[in-house]
Amino acid sequence: MNETTQLMLESAERLLRDACPKAVVDQVEAGQRPDALWTELEALGLLSACVPEAQGGVGLPLAEGLTLLRLAGRYAVPVPFAETLLGRALAVEAGLPEVLEGMMTIAVPAVQGNGYASVPFAPWARWVLVAQEAPDGSVSFQCLPQEQLTFSEPRKGLAGEPEALLLGGAGKGSSFSSPLAPTLARLQGLLALSRAVMMAGALESALDLSVAYALERKQFGREIAKFQAVQQQLAVLTGEVAAALRAADAGLEALGSPREATAWAVAKARAGEAAGKGAEIAHQVHGAMGFTHEHQLHHRTRRLWCWRDQHGHEAYWQAVLGRALCAAGADALWPELTGSA
Amino acid sequence: MATALTFDPVTLPPAAEALRSEVRQFVAETLGNERRRNSDFGASHDPEFSRALGQRGWIGMTWPTKYGGGGRSFFERYVMTEELLAAGAPVGAHWIADRQSGPLLLRYGTEAQREFFLPKIIAGECFFSIGMSEPDSGSDLASVRTTATPVEGGWLVNGTKLWSSGAHRNHYMITLVRTPTESESRHAGLSQLIVDLRNASGLTVRPITNLAGDAEFNEVVFEDCFVPADRLVGEPGNGWEQVTSELGYERSGPERFLSAFRVFVELLREVGPKPTDHQAAVLGRMAAHMMTLRNMSISVAGMLESNRNPVVEAALVKELGNNFEREVPEIARLVAPGGGSALFRQTLEDTILHAPSFTIRGGTREILRGMIARGLGLR
Numbered sequence: 230m231n232e233t234t235q236l237m238l239e240s241a242e243r244l245l246r247d248a249c250p251k252a253v254v255d256q257v258e259a260g261q262r263p264d265a266l267w268t269e270l271e272a273l274g275l276l277s278a279c280v281p282e283a284q285g286g287v288g289l290p291l292a293e294g295l296t297l298l299r300l301a302g303r304y305a306v307p308v309p310f311a312e313t314l315l316g317r318a319l320a321v322e323a324g325l326p327e328v329l330e331g332m333m334t335i336a337v338p339a340v341q342g343n344g345y346a347s348v349p350f351a352p353w354a355r356w357v358l359v360a361q362e363a364p365d366g367s368v369s370f371q372c373l374p375q376e377q378l379t380f381s382e383p384r385k386g387l388a389g390e391p392e393a394l395l396l397g398g399a400g401k402g403s404s405f406s407s408p409l410a411p412t413l414a415r416l417q418g419l420l421a422l423s424r425a426v427m428m429a430g431a432l433e434s435a436l437d438l439s440v441a442y443a444l445e446r447k448q449f450g451r452e453i454a455k456f457q458a459v460q461q462q463l464a465v466l467t468g469e470v471a472a473a474l475r476a477a478d479a480g481l482e483a484l485g486s487p488r489e490a491t492a493w494a495v496a497k498a499r500a501g502e503a504a505g506k507g508a509e510i511a512h513q514v515h516g517a518m519g520f521t522h523e524h525q526l527h528h529r530t531r532r533l534w535c536w537r538d539q540h541g542h543e544a545y546w547q548a549v550l551g552r553a554l555c556a557a558g559a560d561a562l563w564p565e566l567t568g569s570a
Numbered sequence: 571m572a573t574a575l576t577f578d579p580v581t582l583p584p585a586a587e588a589l590r591s592e593v594r595q596f597v598a599e600t601l602g603n604e605r606r607r608n609s610d611f612g613a614s615h616d617p618e619f620s621r622a623l624g625q626r627g628w629i630g631m632t633w634p635t636k637y638g639g640g641g642r643s644f645f646e647r648y649v650m651t652e653e654l655l656a657a658g659a660p661v662g663a664h665w666i667a668d669r670q671s672g673p674l675l676l677r678y679g680t681e682a683q684r685e686f687f688l689p690k691i692i693a694g695e696c697f698f699s700i701g702m703s704e705p706d707s708g709s710d711l712a713s714v715r716t717t718a719t720p721v722e723g724g725w726l727v728n729g730t731k732l733w734s735s736g737a738h739r740n741h742y743m744i745t746l747v748r749t750p751t752e753s754e755s756r757h758a759g760l761s762q763l764i765v766d767l768r769n770a771s772g773l774t775v776r777p778i779t780n781l782a783g784d785a786e787f788n789e790v791v792f793e794d795c796f797v798p799a800d801r802l803v804g805e806p807g808n809g810w811e812q813v814t815s816e817l818g819y820e821r822s823g824p825e826r827f828l829s830a831f832r833v834f835v836e837l838l839r840e841v842g843p844k845p846t847d848h849q850a851a852v853l854g855r856m857a858a859h860m861m862t863l864r865n866m867s868i869s870v871a872g873m874l875e876s877n878r879n880p881v882v883e884a885a886l887v888k889e890l891g892n893n894f895e896r897e898v899p900e901i902a903r904l905v906a907p908g909g910g911s912a913l914f915r916q917t918l919e920d921t922i923l924h925a926p927s928f929t930i931r932g933g934t935r936e937i938l939r940g941m942i943a944r945g946l947g948l949r
Contacts, residue, residue, distance in 0.1 A: 433575065440946050454948040457936075463946060464939035467575070468890045475577045475869070476862045482579050491861075498858040544851045551845060551854030559839035563656045563831075566860055569590055 234293040241275055241297060245304040251525045257307035258389035262353045267308055267332065276310070279318035280329055291318060291409060291419075292484040298423055299477075302430025302536075305528035307390055309334045309350040311423040316358040319407040320372045328372045331355030336378075336395045338362055340417050340541040344394075349539075351375065351393040352383040359399040362413040369404040387535035418493040421540040422480045425496035428504045428536050429477040431529040432470040435511040438526055439463060442515055459514060466510040473503035488568050491553070494546040501543040504533035577869035577883065586645040593653040596626060606658030607917050608832045610924060615736065616660035617694070623654075623661075624694025629668045633676060637688035644875040648868060652824035658832050662736065667691045670819045671698035671744055674762075678804035678812050683764070687742075701731040701745035701765065701790060702813065709937045711746070712756045712810065716792060718747040718763060724799045725749075725763060727772075727792040737788040738777045743767055745792075746813055749806045760809030764801040765792075772796065782923035815879070820932045822870035822884035827863040827891030829928055830898035830921045834860075836914040837902040852905045859894050863887065882945035885938045892929045899925055 230238075248269045257263055270276055279294035280286025287294075294314055301310040309332060316333040334354040338361075339346040351357065357378055359371045378398035383391045410416035440463060443454035453459050480496030483489040508530040512519050519526040537543065557565050564570040600622055623629055631647045633639025640646075654661050672691050675683050690696035707713045716729025727747060737743055743765045751759030767775065772795035777785035804812050834856055841849050866887050873880040899921040906914065929935040943949055 436575075440948065443948065457940070460943035460948050461936065461939045463948060464889065464942035467942050467946060468886050471575045471577060471866065471886050472859075472862050472890055474575055475866050476858070478577075478579060479862070479865050494854070495858045495861050498855065499862050502855070502858075543855070544847075547852070547854030547858060548847055548850040549854065550857045551850030551852065554838060554853055554857055555841060555843050555845045555850065558843065559835050562835050562838055566857060566864070567590075567652075569587065 230296065231289075231293055233287065234289055234296060237273075237275065237278065237287070237289075237297065238300070240273060241300050244269055244273055245300055245306065249304045249306055251528065254305050254307050254389075254525075254528050258385070260391075263307060266306075270306075270308065270310070271330075276313045277317055277329065278314055280321055284321055284326065284329060286317070286329070291315075292481045294318070295423060295426055295481055295484075298426040299430035299433075302427035302432070302529075302532065303434045305431065305434075305525075305532055307388075308332065309354065311420070311427065312349060312354075312358075315419060315423060316356070316372075319370060319409055320356075320358055322405045322407045323370070323372050324405070325372065328356050333358060333372075334375075335420070336360065336399070337416055337420060337540075338413060340421075341545055346540065347386070347392045347394055348380070349386075349392050350390060351380050351395070352391045357395075359395070360410075360413065360416055361399070361404070366412050366414065367406070368410055368413045368416055369406050371399055371402060371404045373399060373402075387538075388532045390535075414490070417540060418490055421497040421546065422477075422484075422493045424536040424539050425473075425477040425480055425493070425500040428500040428533055429470075429473045431533050431536070432473050432500075432503060432507045435507055435526065435529045435533070436463075436466055436470045438529070439466060439511045439514045442518070446516075446518075453514075462510050462514060466507055466514075469503035469507045469510075473500040473507070476500055491550065491568075494549050497541060498543045498546040498550065501537035501546070504537040508533045577866050578872060580645070580868050580872040582645050582649065582868065583643065586643070586649040589646050590649050590653055593628075593650055594657070596622075597654065597657045597659055601657070601659060606832065607913075607920055608829060608924075609655045609658040609661055610829060614660035614662040615739065617663050617697075619660050620664040620694035620697070622694070623664065624692060627692075629664050629694050630672055630688060630692040633672060633688060633692070637684055638692045639688065644871040645868070648824065648871040652828065652864070655824055655828040656831055663697050663740075664691070664694050665825075666700055666736070666740075667696060667698040669823065670700075670816045671742075673819055674744065674803065674812060674816050677815065678762075678808070680800070682800060683803070687764075696742070697736065697740040699734045699737040699740045699743040699767065699788075701734050701737075701743040703731065703733045705730055705732055709934055711813065712760070714746055714748065714760070716745070716747045718749050718761060718797065720750065721796070724801070725797045727763065727765070727795045727797055729792050731790040731792075733778075733787045734775075734790050735787045737767055737775050737790050738785070740767055743790065744803065744816075746809055749809075751807055753807075757810040759807055760813070761806045762803040762809050762812055763797045764803060765795070765797055766801075770795050770797070781926075782920070814881075817933065818879055818881055818884055819874075820884075821888040821938075822867055822874075822880065824864070824867055826888045826932075827860060827867070827894050829895045830925070832917050833898050833902050833921050836911070836917050837906055840906045840910050840914050842907075849905050852901055856894075856898065856901065859890075863891050863894060866890070882942055885933070885941045885945075888932065889935065889938045889942065892935065895928045896925050 274287045277286035278289045282288040312335045313333040332354045333356040336348045336359045354375045379396040380393035383393045476496045476499035480492045483492035631640035631642045635641040718725040749761040772793045774791040776789045
């Protein structure tokens with residue numbers, strides 16, 4: 230990790246600790262756009278982390294910038310952080326400085342089924358980056374003001390954040406392409422990776438909350454952390470969190486390598502599996518307290534449940550990996566797994 | 571945030587990747603290309619293969635050259651071991667000596683012990699067993715009761731060791747014993763002795779048949795068994811620290827997630843090039859787990875390389891790896907298209923029969939989870 234990234238991570242962590250408390254996440258779920266939080270994120274340069282310095286950004290390479298998304302998970306940041314970070318890096322190619330300001334979201338063809346995936350934060354976004362796939366698999370983009378597009382009635386997803394289906398309005402006007410995502414597969418892969426990194430961050434936070442709660446909550450005259458049954462569950466949770474973190478980091482490390490698509494599929498599949506198992510254990514350790522709206526655990530666990538399904542759930546990415554292994558054959562399994570064919 | 575979660579990225583150095591193709595070629599030349607079953611490090615005893623590895627310099631690879639070791643990195647050792655295990659090579663004879671007995675002697679042994687034992691181990695001609703558990707001491711290792719009483723020129727050992735894999739055919743066993751102490755602490759007064767399994771009197775080795783019908787592990791009974799003074803490892807009374815460090819080497823290697831690997835290979839062969847969506851997802855899930863585990867295990871090799879003692883990280887690799895290994899045959903039997911080749915069925919059945927040991931040997935699942943919990947500050 231380069232020094233600029235390290236510094237950004239540290240200042241972002243300090244900022245989010247203060248600027249993204251439970252009250253802000255609650256407000257978003259009550260339907261209020263978090264403008265103050267957005268302004269602070271913007272002021273720190275987080276949202277333009279991967280925009281070149283010449284265009285007013287920080288100029289981090291994509292792999293470095295995407296590490297910031299772990300904080301989006303750890304603090305349940307209720308804005309389209311991933312979409313704006315990645316979207317601006319793509320939209321640089323549009324040559325329109327104005328699209329590099331304000332909330333951005335991305336409309337992308339769904340990995341499964343027909344049509345577009347539900348667009349996160351569509352009702353609040355100023356810009357929507359619409360990806361369109363050509364028959365040859367290549368992708369062109371249009372960056373359009375949100376009000377030019379037609380969306381379905383907004384709904385709240387599992388995370389409690391607004392989303393909507395793109396119904397129409399794109400297709401006219403000029404489009405551009407980006408070397409960061411020349412194909413739909415790469416765009417979908419990058420978005421899947423973003424969710425893996427966010428899930429790893431949310432899992433870290435769920436573990437921290439669970440350990441703290443177990444050390445504080447007393448039953449039968451002692452902290453529940455002293456019971457082996459609870460310790461064993463927290464150890465299992467730790468394993469899942471460690472695996473999700475390593476898988477997500479491996480996805481970031483692979484960016485730009487010939488193995489990136491495989492590493493991203495592994496990251497989304499493994500982190501997605503850890504999300505389900507991890508959320509279950511975190512809730513069990515928290516007892517009824519964690520089932521209340523008052524407790525902040527659900528801000529992490531509902532995001533885990535939301536993110537594991539976005540841009541391809543576990544079974545989707547597992548099948549992508551499995552089909553590639555079957556095509557390569559049994560005797561190529563080990564070389565495939567180790568990247569040493 | 572818990573530090574145990576930090577598995578730093580490691581890219582295997584070019585020397586390690588170069589070794590990979592050497593090992594593959596060696597396996598193909600030595601064992602031929604016939605399809606093999608799992609390489610169980612506890613059971614696959616083949617002294618000839620071990621000697622051949624020794625000749626290549628692939629035992630004691632990380633040890634100092636002055637004892638005949640390779641002076642190479644933990645990454646190279648990692649690659650060498652994972653290639654052998656994945657290929658189903660018979661590594662059982664020298665495995666314990668290479669993985670933990672040699673490193674123990676390097677860390678705590680006398681110069682004379684190193685000069686005597688290490689070159690033999692490195693040559694693939696000297697095999698070790700582990701003498702830790704007893705009939706009444708398994709997970710609670712500090713409760714061992716085998717005693718060593720000081721006598722003229724050495725020690726008289728009395729007691730019984732259990733589950734000592736390969737003791738019926740190996741050369742030596744590093745045996746955890748109680749030696750006299752003033753302290754009341756249960757961790758005090760423990761010492762390690764190198765017992766000559768082939769030339770000691772007062773020693774009886776009785777193989778115990780396991781549920782698969784194999785006689786791999788043993789009961790080793792000591793009745794006034796004399797062990798010379800120069801076979802004490804480290805300081806008398808320092809055994810607990812020594813045994814704990816030995817276990818660190820035991821827990822994070824690729825043997826903790828490759829025990830069922832040949833089932834995965836043969837399952838893929840059974841499924842063929844056109845899987846159903848379900849089969850593809852199940853196979854891909856196994857791949858995602860394996861690649862992540864491997865990544866974590868390599869990261870621990872990096873910690874060993876920089877002289878860290880990654881106790882909790884190693885426990886996490888073993889916990890996740892063992893659970894994965896146990897799942898593989900359970901998955902394979904349900905998604906295989908039915909029938910199946912003789913090799914598939916044999917490999918699957920072997921693995922089902924040995925799977926209960928995966929989450930017991932080297933520290934039970936429950937003990938490892940306890941260590942992870944301690945790392946979290948819960949106990």
